[in-house]
Amino acid sequence: MRRLGPPLGRLSDEALLAGMATGAPEIALAFVRRFQRMVFGIAVAVVDDPQLAEDIAQQTFERAWRHAQVYDSRRGSVKTWLGTITHNLAIDAVRARKATPVSPEDLDALLGIVTRTPEQCALADEAASRIRAAVAGLPREQARAVVMAGIYGMTARQISEFEGIPLGTAKTRIRTAMGKLRTVLGPERADHD
Amino acid sequence: MTDRDCEWLRAVADELALGILPGQERAEAIAHLDGCHTCREHVEQLTLVADGLLSLVPGSEPPAGFETRVTDKLGLNRPARRRRPRAGVAVAAAAATALGFGFGGWAVGTAIEGASAPSSRSSGPPGSEHGLLAASLLAPDQRPVGRIFAYTGSPGWVYMSVHLGRDGSGSDSQAGDRSGSGFRAEESEAAGSHGVYPEAGEVSCRLERTDGTSVHIGEFSLDDAGRGYWGAPTRVDPDTVSGARLLAADGSVLATAHFDARQNQ
Numbered sequence: 001m002r003r004l005g006p007p008l009g010r011l012s013d014e015a016l017l018a019g020m021a022t023g024a025p026e027i028a029l030a031f032v033r034r035f036q037r038m039v040f041g042i043a044v045a046v047v048d049d050p051q052l053a054e055d056i057a058q059q060t061f062e063r064a065w066r067h068a069q070v071y072d073s074r075r076g077s078v079k080t081w082l083g084t085i086t087h088n089l090a091i092d093a094v095r096a097r098k099a100t101p102v103s104p105e106d107l108d109a110l111l112g113i114v115t116r117t118p119e120q121c122a123l124a125d126e127a128a129s130r131i132r133a134a135v136a137g138l139p140r141e142q143a144r145a146v147v148m149a150g151i152y153g154m155t156a157r158q159i160s161e162f163e164g165i166p167l168g169t170a171k172t173r174i175r176t177a178m179g180k181l182r183t184v185l186g187p188e189r190a191d192h193d
Numbered sequence: 194m195t196d197r198d199c200e201w202l203r204a205v206a207d208e209l210a211l212g213i214l215p216g217q218e219r220a221e222a223i224a225h226l227d228g229c230h231t232c233r234e235h236v237e238q239l240t241l242v243a244d245g246l247l248s249l250v251p252g253s254e255p256p257a258g259f260e261t262r263v264t265d266k267l268g269l270n271r272p273a274r275r276r277r278p279r280a281g282v283a284v285a286a287a288a289a290t291a292l293g294f295g296f297g298g299w300a301v302g303t304a305i306e307g308a309s310a311p312s313s314r315s316s317g318p319p320g321s322e323h324g325l326l327a328a329s330l331l332a333p334d335q336r337p338v339g340r341i342f343a344y345t346g347s348p349g350w351v352y353m354s355v356h357l358g359r360d361g362s363g364s365d366s367q368a369g370d371r372s373g374s375g376f377r378a379e380e381s382e383a384a385g386s387h388g389v390y391p392e393a394g395e396v397s398c399r400l401e402r403t404d405g406t407s408v409h410i411g412e413f414s415l416d417d418a419g420r421g422y423w424g425a426p427t428r429v430d431p432d433t434v435s436g437a438r439l440l441a442a443d444g445s446v447l448a449t450a451h452f453d454a455r456q457n458q
């Protein structure tokens with residue numbers, strides 16, 4: 001297949017997405033290769049079912065393919081856009097299938113992963129390292145609440161039931177945690193590579 | 194808009210940004226944000242935090258053959274992708290342009306105006322996809338002058354093709370019909386334009402709601418023939434959206450559209 005422009009692996013995420021909009025198979029394949037680990041990672045973390053996660057990951061790329069034309073870089077990076085699509089699909093799938101979105105064991109395992117200190121993991125970017133450190137610095141109950149809400153899509157009511165705490169307490173934990181994370185991230189865009 | 198409204202919004206802003214606010218409260222919060230710039234900025238900051246949380250989830254290798262299954266699903270592995278003979282060239286040229294110069298998605302499509310879509314794209318009628326609203330844009334004299342599509346899913350978006358020129362009917366193409374239909378008419382080839390549309394230039398689009406209110410969703414430029422293609426991500430509430438208006442810089446109405454047939458599979 002004829003190459004177009006510079007080697008595809010070196011193109012920016014935005015350029016690859018632009019290529020997706022043209023329907024060129026080579027570019028679509030490069031796009032899938034670049035983001036499949038991230039997309040599948042989010043899907044499998046949320047749904048905890050490899051087969052379902054693969055379906056969600058496929059749907060994500062299908063949507064990216066269909067909607068590449070309306071992506072707006074001013075609203076966030078391609079990664080963020082794709083991650084949000086995946087997350088929304090995964091949350092919808094979980095809400096349709098399970099009463100309890102996450103088991104205590106899975107929550108603890110993911111919490112351990114997302115709060116690993118920067119020295120312990122390869123960092124994608126500075127914003128990710130700052131938010132990781134910020135989550136790691138939260139009191140355990142707040143970190144649990146924000147991970148349950150932000151990654152597993154659990155409502156405050158679900159969190160209160162899961163943790164055996166009053167609804168108001170669950171809301172307070174979410175709010176306090178988000179406030180601290182927002183302070184750490186500051187006014188900068190956190191989603192541009 | 195009262196301080197109490199803002200106070201209430203601040204109390205639910207974190208849950209809104211995280212996407213976990215229950216339906217009714219979410220609708221009220223969104224309605225408040227439409228008219229409150231300060232709260233909107235606050236929620237945008239919190240949304241960055243929510244996005245940041247997702248970036249902490251570790252990547253994971255999908256099962257073997259995943260790539261192939263995805264490209265199969267997109268119809269990219271079919272040996273005979275039917276295009277009009279020159280369309281393939283146009284698409285390749287557009288891709289080369291876009292990729293060679295590192296343009297974003299907006300700049301691609303205009304260079305391939307007239308190219309047929311890859312066969313893998315939806316070939317159904319406009320609005321045949323779940324959550325997609327479609328309507329004709331009509332000039333004040335009821336001439337069709339384009340199409341508008343609004344996607345009510347998440348993330349939502351609006352896309353339109355406009356041709357105000359009087360050299361025939363307005364563009365009536367499907368959103369997916371022109372792989373990568375462009376968004377910046379000033380970059381288009383403007384092929385086939387006849388005459389100059391006197392009110393060309395900067396136009397704005399507003400989404401209309403069933404309660405009579407409307408929300409501004411953006412501006413774009415038309416070329417000298419009154420032609421342009423534009424799209425933007427925006428929240429489209431299927432329960433309240435009723436149509437759209439295209440306005441000239443002086444506020445006069447260039448075209449209107451009414452979504453009257455929501456399509457669901």
